Amino acid sequence: MxxxxxxxxxxxxxxxxxxxxxxxxxxxxxxxxxxxxxxxxxxxxxxxxxxxxxxxxxxxxxxxxxxxxxxxxxxxxxxxxxxxxxxxxxxxPSSGLVPTHIPGSVQRLLARLPDVAIGVYTATWTLLVANDAWSALLGPAVPGRNLVAQAFTGTGVRVLREPEDELRFQRALVSDLRRASIRYPDDRGVDELVAHLTRASATFATLWAEATIVEHRSEPKTFDHPVVGPLTLDCDVFTAAGTDLRVVAYTAVPGSEDASRFDLLRTLGTTQAEGWPSTDEAVHDVARPGSVEEENAGG
Known part of the structure; x- marks a missing residue:
């Protein structure tokens, strides 16, 4: 009691x-x-x-x-x-649901590394939180925005890749989503996301049916940024120990032209990144029953 x-x-x-x-x-x-x-x-x-x-x-x-x-x-x-x-x-929260709890150690990482763009995702690649550098680089960090949905519906940021690299990236995302669906069988949000993408994207439906397992790898990414133009950053994906959270970090080679452009973006802030996905963009949410704003209005 x-x-x-x-x-x-x-x-x-x-x-x-x-x-x-x-x-x-x-x-x-x-x-x-x-x-x-x-x-x-x-x-x-x-x-x-x-x-x-x-x-x-x-x-x-x-x-x-x-x-x-x-x-x-x-x-x-x-x-x-x-x-x-x-x-x-x-x-x-049940162990059969996709974990969304962020350990304090990961939150301190976001707060203490302002020069690194850091975003924290669930096992289904749903964004939980990101720091200011991330928002300056990729647009407003909207919790609940799903990277897999963005990748297969064309609503994400534009990354310059060769076609074979793009296909490998898509296969890796589908592999992660399938792994999550098996690991968390009680989470209806995973099934809803798969059903949504199967209807919305023929490419996703094909890759889901293939069931090819592909792992992510750390590699540079070149963004076609609306403010500073082409911007190449190293992208590393980590798993927080004891969790199923994914921590994505973007860094620039010190002293490079990309580092100068990245510094400029962080100085300008989120409002300058016009052309990136906005906060009011329609994004598929994963089983998010109500908003904190609704709680405020009611209480």
């Missing part, structure tokens, strides 16, 4: 212990030991008033999406995340 006071106490305790530097905020002079409520609310996509009511035990039971967002922002371990779900009166 749990109460709203359990949830309130956990939220306050975990907010107090999280240091500003861990999320990329300057420490400065602070009255609080950890993050301010305003900072947690901003990172979680919640209103400050709603977070105050949660921490004071005055709010109704939060949605699973709100709890997931708070667990991510507070950089909880898996057992802590499960405890937060229980305190909110919710079942913790």
């Amino acid at each position: 749990t109460t709203t006071s359990d949830l309130a106490g956990l939220l306050r305790a975990w907010r107090d212990r999280l240091q500003p530097a861990a999320v990329g905020f300057p420490a400065g002079r602070r009255r609080t030991r950890g993050l301010r409520r305003e900072e947690v609310a901003l990172l979680a996509g919640l209103s400050v008033d709603y977070l105050v009511r949660l921490e004071q035990g005055r709010a109704e039971r939060p949605s699973a999406q709100v709890v997931a967002s708070l667990a991510r922002v507070l950089q909880l371990s898996d057992p802590e995340r499960d405890q937060l779900y229980a305190a909110a009166g919710l079942a913790a």
